[in-house]
Amino acid sequence: MILQMIKKQALLLLRNPMELLLLLGLPILLIAILGTALGNIMDGGEIDLQFKLAVIENEAESEQVAQFIAKLESGNLPEEVIEELSSTAATVQPVATLTDVLQSEELEELIILEKVSPNELTEVTEDDSYAAIIEFPEGFTYELLSQLFLDEGRPPEMTVYHNEGAEIAGNIVEQIVTAYQEEYTVGSFLGRNGIDPEQLKLLSTDFKQEVSSINQHNPVNSKAYYTIGMVVMNALFMAPTIASIAFREKQDNIFDRMILADISRWVYFISVLLTGMLFAFIQSLVVFTFAYIVFDVTWPDLAAFFIITFFFALAVGGLTTLLTAISYRIHSERIISFFSGVIVTIFAFLGGSFFPIGENSAFIQRLGDLTPNGAAMSAYLSIIRGEAIMDNTDHLIFICCFALAAIIIGVLTFPKRGAAA
Amino acid sequence: MLELIDVSKKFKQNAAVKSMNMFIEKGEIVGLLGPNGAGKSTAISILSSLVEPTSGDVKYQQKSIIKNPVALRKIIGIVPQEIALYEDLTAEENMKFFGRIYRLKGEKLNMKVQEVLEQIGLSDRRKDMVKTFSGGMKRRLNIGVAMLHDPEILVMDEPTVGIDPQSRHYILQTVKRLNQERQMTVLYTSHYMEEVEFLCDRIYIMDKGSLIASGTKDEIKRILASENTISVKADYWNDAFIEKLKANPVIHQMNVEEKEITFVVSREVNIFTKLAKLAEETNVSLNAVDVKNVTLEDVFLHLTGRALRD
Numbered sequence: 001m002i003l004q005m006i007k008k009q010a011l012l013l014l015r016n017p018m019e020l021l022l023l024l025g026l027p028i029l030l031i032a033i034l035g036t037a038l039g040n041i042m043d044g045g046e047i048d049l050q051f052k053l054a055v056i057e058n059e060a061e062s063e064q065v066a067q068f069i070a071k072l073e074s075g076n077l078p079e080e081v082i083e084e085l086s087s088t089a090a091t092v093q094p095v096a097t098l099t100d101v102l103q104s105e106e107l108e109e110l111i112i113l114e115k116v117s118p119n120e121l122t123e124v125t126e127d128d129s130y131a132a133i134i135e136f137p138e139g140f141t142y143e144l145l146s147q148l149f150l151d152e153g154r155p156p157e158m159t160v161y162h163n164e165g166a167e168i169a170g171n172i173v174e175q176i177v178t179a180y181q182e183e184y185t186v187g188s189f190l191g192r193n194g195i196d197p198e199q200l201k202l203l204s205t206d207f208k209q210e211v212s213s214i215n216q217h218n219p220v221n222s223k224a225y226y227t228i229g230m231v232v233m234n235a236l237f238m239a240p241t242i243a244s245i246a247f248r249e250k251q252d253n254i255f256d257r258m259i260l261a262d263i264s265r266w267v268y269f270i271s272v273l274l275t276g277m278l279f280a281f282i283q284s285l286v287v288f289t290f291a292y293i294v295f296d297v298t299w300p301d302l303a304a305f306f307i308i309t310f311f312f313a314l315a316v317g318g319l320t321t322l323l324t325a326i327s328y329r330i331h332s333e334r335i336i337s338f339f340s341g342v343i344v345t346i347f348a349f350l351g352g353s354f355f356p357i358g359e360n361s362a363f364i365q366r367l368g369d370l371t372p373n374g375a376a377m378s379a380y381l382s383i384i385r386g387e388a389i390m391d392n393t394d395h396l397i398f399i400c401c402f403a404l405a406a407i408i409i410g411v412l413t414f415p416k417r418g419a420a421a
Numbered sequence: 422m423l424e425l426i427d428v429s430k431k432f433k434q435n436a437a438v439k440s441m442n443m444f445i446e447k448g449e450i451v452g453l454l455g456p457n458g459a460g461k462s463t464a465i466s467i468l469s470s471l472v473e474p475t476s477g478d479v480k481y482q483q484k485s486i487i488k489n490p491v492a493l494r495k496i497i498g499i500v501p502q503e504i505a506l507y508e509d510l511t512a513e514e515n516m517k518f519f520g521r522i523y524r525l526k527g528e529k530l531n532m533k534v535q536e537v538l539e540q541i542g543l544s545d546r547r548k549d550m551v552k553t554f555s556g557g558m559k560r561r562l563n564i565g566v567a568m569l570h571d572p573e574i575l576v577m578d579e580p581t582v583g584i585d586p587q588s589r590h591y592i593l594q595t596v597k598r599l600n601q602e603r604q605m606t607v608l609y610t611s612h613y614m615e616e617v618e619f620l621c622d623r624i625y626i627m628d629k630g631s632l633i634a635s636g637t638k639d640e641i642k643r644i645l646a647s648e649n650t651i652s653v654k655a656d657y658w659n660d661a662f663i664e665k666l667k668a669n670p671v672i673h674q675m676n677v678e679e680k681e682i683t684f685v686v687s688r689e690v691n692i693f694t695k696l697a698k699l700a701e702e703t704n705v706s707l708n709a710v711d712v713k714n715v716t717l718e719d720v721f722l723h724l725t726g727r728a729l730r731d
Contacts, residue, residue: 004521008507008514015509015550253505256471257566261522262494 276320318406557588
């Protein structure tokens with residue numbers, strides 16, 4: 001009998017294209033819109049940035065290295081020392097090294113590097129298409145080598161100009177240059193103290209250090225987030241949809257016909273529960289499958305996924321019976337309209353379907369987890385990040401309790417005789 | 422067979438049914454006549470076990486059905502006033518669904534659906550959705566659904582409301598045929614007195630929650646046995662004629678229409694000479710004066726002072 005009733009509900013729903021569109025089409029549309037529109041914010045905000053950087057070298061680096069070696073040879077240092085320092089100095093080319101870094105594979109999409117002759121400095125400075133300019137003064141490499149190997153003079157200074165209005169690019173260049181300077185400072189310190197930097201690198205491999213983000217799990221991209229958000233929100237609409245069909249059965253005396261056919265009201269009640277539950281389950285699977293095919297939203301643990309979907313569908317079934325029972329009791333569809341128009345929106349907002357509201361406040365997160373959709377969403381997000389289903393028992397217990405509470409209140413509210421009683 | 426014993430029903434402070442006594446014997450068609458809001462539907466709901474009475478008892482085969490309605494529900498078919506069907510299902514799907522809830526299945530269900538669809542003249546529309554049906558077709562299907570489990574008692578709550586004369590005729594003929602061919606017991610409620618007159622052996626008249634008359638058609642009409650209903654026709658009336666007629670103490674229940682005035686007078690009064698004299702005095706040219714047969718409408722008007730369809 002219950003099967004017949006579910007079959008009949010399925011037929012009624014399938015023949016109502018508008019409701020089907022709202023239940024299945026709307027979440028898909030919203031996933032596409034929200035996932036795309038809020039993708040940058042959700043996914044860490046990848047910025048499409050590429051800028052031009054000019055490098056001006058006022059004196060050729062090779063000449064300065066040769067000049068330094070000549071200085072070494074003309075000095076009073078022992079022959080072996082001169083030979084060793086000369087061979088090392090020949091490999092130290094700070095300008096070439098920095099230029100290589102700026103043109104490396106990692107930075108090639110970010111920086112367009114152009115080497116500019118010193119007499120073009122004024123022209124380049126006035127050209128707004130350059131985000132930044134690095135100028136190496138005359139004798140930069142010579143002074144640096146003298147400082148590094150002979151501890152003579154002061155460290156040379158390079159100049160970084162950046163264009164007003166291109167602060168991000170300027171900051172990036174400054175950070176790269178600073179990192180480069182620190183590297184050289186460390187190298188200089190190690191060199192002066194007779195430590196081979198290469199040896200230090202080898203030693204450091206003995207100390208393994210794992211670097212990870214604060215949240216050590218898989219990141220959730222915007223499409224996955226909104227797939228979950230829209231599924232849990234739109235599944236809630238299944239409850240008023242089925243409850244509305246049930247209320248029409250009361251209004252049209254169809255429920256009375258069933259009672260007169262000696263169908264127990266509890267058989268009817270259970271059929272409403274199972275219909276809400278089953279249809280919410282199917283609806284969720286359809287949208288998730290669509291998201292899998294189109295947006296590549298995948299689940300690391302399918303069993304966990306099905307368990308959460310089942311529990312959430314149970315909660316929707318409970319809500320369906322509750323709405324049906326109240327509407328039967330008060331002889332009005334107002335509670336159903338109120339639920340679909342107001343309560344679902346509040347639940348969806350608190351549950352984080354529109355944006356991760358809970359990230360800003362632990363209280364809101366807790367409040368969100370006290371909605372069936374919010375709890376389900378937290379559980380889904382947790383497993384999509386790679387956590388285990390056992391880490392979500394609190395959410396599942398809450399969803400289960402919510403469903404049971406809704407069913408019990410529904411049982412107590414449901415009329416005990418004909419619909420008119 | 423089935424009886425209401427001193428049944429009352431209150432919804433909060435409103436008494437929908439007051440101390441109602443009624444019985445239905447096997448094989449008869451009983452009419453429940455009354456205006457809208459008289460309490461007919463509530464009485465039917467109590468009788469069919471859908472609503473529990475505030476006081477009194479309902480008995481089927483001498484046994485109370487208030488606490489244990491199963492026996493009655495097996496043999497009763499209800500045709501509600503509203504169209505209790507799924508508009509988005511076809512006629513056949515509706516029949517099969519309701520047949521299943523009456524525990525019919527398999528070939529027996531298919532045969533019964535086919536049989537009833539033929540009885541109500543909808544075989545050729547079996548695959549069409551109910552929402553595409555006319556009002557009359559929906560009413561016929563509404564009746565058909567109540568007949569699927571071969572009920573002994575068919576309770577019909579205003580089954581002809583809002584349909585065309587052809588469909589109404591079809592329904593009335595179907596009810597008559599079911600009663601004659603299958604000895605089906607029928608409780609028929611309506612505020613169309615001509616339907617009740619056509620179908621019913623016995624009649625209960627309800628008003629404001631109470632039964633105000635009951636008996637066979639003749640017994641009820643005999644309530645007006647000492648009076649005649651007079652119909653006077655003319656092309657036009659003037660105020661003087663109407664005022665003087667109203668002022669006449671022997672005339673009561675006067676109803677004035679554009680070209681016809683009806684009223685009730687005692688059989689002992691010779692009204693014809695008085696009418697002729699009044700017409701001459703007020704310059705009204707009478708076309709006809711008839712003594713009408715007493716109708717249930719007249720009886721209702723006599724008992725309540727209101728017309729059935731007011």
